[in-house]
Amino acid sequence: MAFDIEMIKKVYAKMPAHVEKARELVGRPLTLTEKILYTHLWEGSPSQVFERGKDYVDFAPDRVACQDATAQMALLQFMHAGKDKVAVPTTVHCDHLIQAKVGASTDLQVAQNQSSEVFNFLSSVSNKYGIGFWKPGAGIIHQIVLENYAFPGGLMIGTDSHTVNAGGLGMLAIGVGGADAVDVMSGMAWELKFPKLIGVKLTGKLNGWTAPKDVILKVADILTVKGGTGAIVEYFGEGATSMSCTGKGTICNMGAEIGATTSTFGYDDSMRRYLAATGRQDVVDAADKVAEHLTADADVYANPEKYFDQLIEINLSELEPHINGPFTPDRGTPVSKMKQEAQANGWPLKVEWGLIGSCTNSSYEDMSRAASIVEQAVAQGITPKAEFGINPGSEQIRYTIERDGIIETFEKMGTKVFTNACGPCIGQWDREGADKQEKNTIVHSFNRNFSKRADGNPNTHAFVTSPEMVAALAIAGDLSFNPITDTLINDEGQEVKLLPPTGDELPTKGFDVEDPGYQAPAADGSNVVVEVNPASNRLQLLEPFTPWDGKNITGAKLLIKAFGKCTTDHISMAGPWLRFRGHLDNISDNMLIGAENAFNHETNKVKNQLTGEYGAVPAVQRAYKAAGIPTIVVGDQNYGEGSSREHAAMEPRHLGVKAVLVKSFARIHETNLKKQGMLALTFANEADYDKIQEDDIINFLDLTEFAPGKQLSLEFVHADGSKDVIKANHTYNASQIEWFKAGSALNLIAAGK
Ligand code: F3S
Numbered sequence: 001m002a003f004d005i006e007m008i009k010k011v012y013a014k015m016p017a018h019v020e021k022a023r024e025l026v027g028r029p030l031t032l033t034e035k036i037l038y039t040h041l042w043e044g045s046p047s048q049v050f051e052r053g054k055d056y057v058d059f060a061p062d063r064v065a066c067q068d069a070t071a072q073m074a075l076l077q078f079m080h081a082g083k084d085k086v087a088v089p090t091t092v093h094c095d096h097l098i099q100a101k102v103g104a105s106t107d108l109q110v111a112q113n114q115s116s117e118v119f120n121f122l123s124s125v126s127n128k129y130g131i132g133f134w135k136p137g138a139g140i141i142h143q144i145v146l147e148n149y150a151f152p153g154g155l156m157i158g159t160d161s162h163t164v165n166a167g168g169l170g171m172l173a174i175g176v177g178g179a180d181a182v183d184v185m186s187g188m189a190w191e192l193k194f195p196k197l198i199g200v201k202l203t204g205k206l207n208g209w210t211a212p213k214d215v216i217l218k219v220a221d222i223l224t225v226k227g228g229t230g231a232i233v234e235y236f237g238e239g240a241t242s243m244s245c246t247g248k249g250t251i252c253n254m255g256a257e258i259g260a261t262t263s264t265f266g267y268d269d270s271m272r273r274y275l276a277a278t279g280r281q282d283v284v285d286a287a288d289k290v291a292e293h294l295t296a297d298a299d300v301y302a303n304p305e306k307y308f309d310q311l312i313e314i315n316l317s318e319l320e321p322h323i324n325g326p327f328t329p330d331r332g333t334p335v336s337k338m339k340q341e342a343q344a345n346g347w348p349l350k351v352e353w354g355l356i357g358s359c360t361n362s363s364y365e366d367m368s369r370a371a372s373i374v375e376q377a378v379a380q381g382i383t384p385k386a387e388f389g390i391n392p393g394s395e396q397i398r399y400t401i402e403r404d405g406i407i408e409t410f411e412k413m414g415t416k417v418f419t420n421a422c423g424p425c426i427g428q429w430d431r432e433g434a435d436k437q438e439k440n441t442i443v444h445s446f447n448r449n450f451s452k453r454a455d456g457n458p459n460t461h462a463f464v465t466s467p468e469m470v471a472a473l474a475i476a477g478d479l480s481f482n483p484i485t486d487t488l489i490n491d492e493g494q495e496v497k498l499l500p501p502t503g504d505e506l507p508t509k510g511f512d513v514e515d516p517g518y519q520a521p522a523a524d525g526s527n528v529v530v531e532v533n534p535a536s537n538r539l540q541l542l543e544p545f546t547p548w549d550g551k552n553i554t555g556a557k558l559l560i561k562a563f564g565k566c567t568t569d570h571i572s573m574a575g576p577w578l579r580f581r582g583h584l585d586n587i588s589d590n591m592l593i594g595a596e597n598a599f600n601h602e603t604n605k606v607k608n609q610l611t612g613e614y615g616a617v618p619a620v621q622r623a624y625k626a627a628g629i630p631t632i633v634v635g636d637q638n639y640g641e642g643s644s645r646e647h648a649a650m651e652p653r654h655l656g657v658k659a660v661l662v663k664s665f666a667r668i669h670e671t672n673l674k675k676q677g678m679l680a681l682t683f684a685n686e687a688d689y690d691k692i693q694e695d696d697i698i699n700f701l702d703l704t705e706f707a708p709g710k711q712l713s714l715e716f717v718h719a720d721g722s723k724d725v726i727k728a729n730h731t732y733n734a735s736q737i738e739w740f741k742a743g744s745a746l747n748l749i750a751a752g753k
Helices: 005-026 032-039 068-080 104-129 141-148 161-169 178-185 212-223 245-258 269-277 281-289 298-302 335-345 364-379 395-403 406-412 467-476 575-580 584-590 617-626 647-655 667-675 686-691 734-742 745-750
Strands: 056-059 063-067 090-093 132-134 155-158 172-175 190-193 196-203 231-236 262-265 310-315 322-324 332-334 351-357 387-391 440-444 460-464 556-561 631-635 657-662 679-683 697-700 712-717 723-729
Touching (some): 005 032, 032 155, 032 172, 032 231, 063 068, 063 141, 068 090, 068 745, 104 132, 141 155, 141 245, 155 161, 155 178, 161 172, 161 245, 161 269, 178 190, 178 667, 196 212, 212 245, 245 262, 245 269, 269 281, 332 335, 351 467, 364 395, 364 406, 364 467, 440 467, 556 617, 556 657, 584 617, 584 647, 617 647, 667 679, 667 734, 679 712, 686 723, 734 745
Parallel strands (some): 090 132, 196 310, 440 460, 556 631, 657 679
Antiparallel strands (some): 056 190, 322 332, 322 460, 556 697
16 A cells, blocks of 8 residues: 655656746746646646636646546446556545445445445456555545545546545645546546636634634635636635644545635645654655745745635634535535524424544544544533434544544444445435435535435435534534533533533554555556456446547437536436446436426426327436437536536436536536537527427537537427527537547547547
8 A cells, every 4th residue: 555655756856847947937936736737747847838717738647546436437448448557556445335324344244245246346457457456444535545645746636526635635636537537547648627726815723613624614605516616726824734634634625515626735734744643754754855846935825816816715713613504515504693594494403413424524633523522421411312423534543543442432422333434425324214204404524415415315404514513413413502602401401511622633642553454456467357247237348439420410309408406416326326336327227317307397207209208317318219319418507516427427428318508517527528428518698598498309500510619509499390599618629529529538548549
């Protein structure tokens, strides 16, 4: 599992010259983000200035990380690309396929029985192609990356939207689709639109009940789920340096919830402490030699308004704990306002469950601060009113907190300790009674709270908050409880108060672990055999998608006009479907089943224009495919927000959808559609969305002239014979148009182009 110090030294060796050259070209001091990006140009030394939010640039990432759900398709694609070994250090992490139910050891055994075929596949492909493999139970990808691989000034990509977590160690870490990971694993450049920059100046200092989580909950409230789109967020100021490295990780982690490309912090003492505590003093020694390049130039943070496209300032000394939700992470409510908000909106006040953990908040500091609240409750004779569950971020965290008595503290409150894995955060939670779909409230320290995400129940109101607040709210069993001002009644009827949390940033006795759960790859993997059973319903080798025939698409039907929020969860639902992540045909049966049909406002019920009957979206689409009829999908704002799941792009491609036309896209999903050879289009005039009718037939008028920066025209023929010609914008550059023509980006790689 050894991190590659030689690779890190190579990055640092080129950094000073690249930064100096970039500074000269740009003609002004540089932000940290710019320093890292200009150090990682595919072309080598910078030779031109890139325009933010406009230019597509080729980069050379240092690392790739994949989680088990997305790795299946990424590795199936990588195998298809015909290479011997991955070109850059890569790891695979088994964390998504483990359901939380009874507790760690039973749940892990069940997962191993249920998914052994997939785990064995991932293990053998990793072994063969030089990939580090983290076994089920080893931990959550982003926690393991932070503990082992992230380094200041690095650039990495990962097939999970919360890859951004590694920004806590001063990296630029970006969530991508599997197709992008395959490019980099195959030794190709990775393309990104040069991002805009948002600066967040943190003044003051966290205190009392306020935690790093509250910073990002506040930022999400300000920027909303779309506010960071196309931008990298750079945090700085005294409030940033006074915060722990893992706290910075939490903030960067939830940058995904504002749609940001990624977030980062400048190199500081908190990072030195964390690197040393996780056995990487040599990274500290190497980083210290280039420390001036691992943060912005002095004038940037002194006069930030001159350097960032947008600037936000938050005074941590005045920041209140926040509780965001329900159903969206950007609906922020300060704890003092929760009572009135919940009553006004009819949110259930009774808290049923408190969950701590996930990749967002499972550090030693998080666990010890939450445990300090539990300890007080136990000492004061309070029986908690809600159930409580934790999922440690890694075996190293679990082992260390067990050694230090923190797990024992949680267990005094009857807490269930789930496997070191994603569990409830990704719908892998067999919650008793969830099938009754009762309206209820849960609080968690995760990052996402979209409808049905945790337990599949659309009436579960999930609220996101810090681990210490989760502990307090679960103990009180009351969403409106404000631990700063309110008291609780203990089992003896006495009034008691919870004091602010305390905890250790890092374990005073150091981290410890017996078996971290790592498998190193074979030095020579040429004899390792990877087997995929053709009869498997979990794994399926890929067939190339057919190239474009060079003609306009005509006679297409409208499959669905999606209304409102349509995230990748709506397009390719998680939960039980995770087991088909490696089998494209089987998982396609979940395509768009969560999207709301704009014509009847129901989910998974669309008109089959061939029969006039209504049916499930995948079934209707399969009928069109069987009849050889192309289709298009229409969507609303920020279509495809949420995750990097390329299945959300591959499924429609596999089932014969040709184009997705929306008001706006989430970045990763738009790129994924392009990679799979789909047309990802936006309305030139958003109001045209209203012109689209259920029985429309669609003809592309000028696809044969598809070119960068040129609008496309689509004719919508309505049932009454009238027509609307709608202009669509796109963001394809010349090479992305080649992907479309070839049928997919992978088809081009396999052809050696
Ligand atoms: Fe896993 Fe949830 Fe993080 S699914 S990777 S714990 S966002």
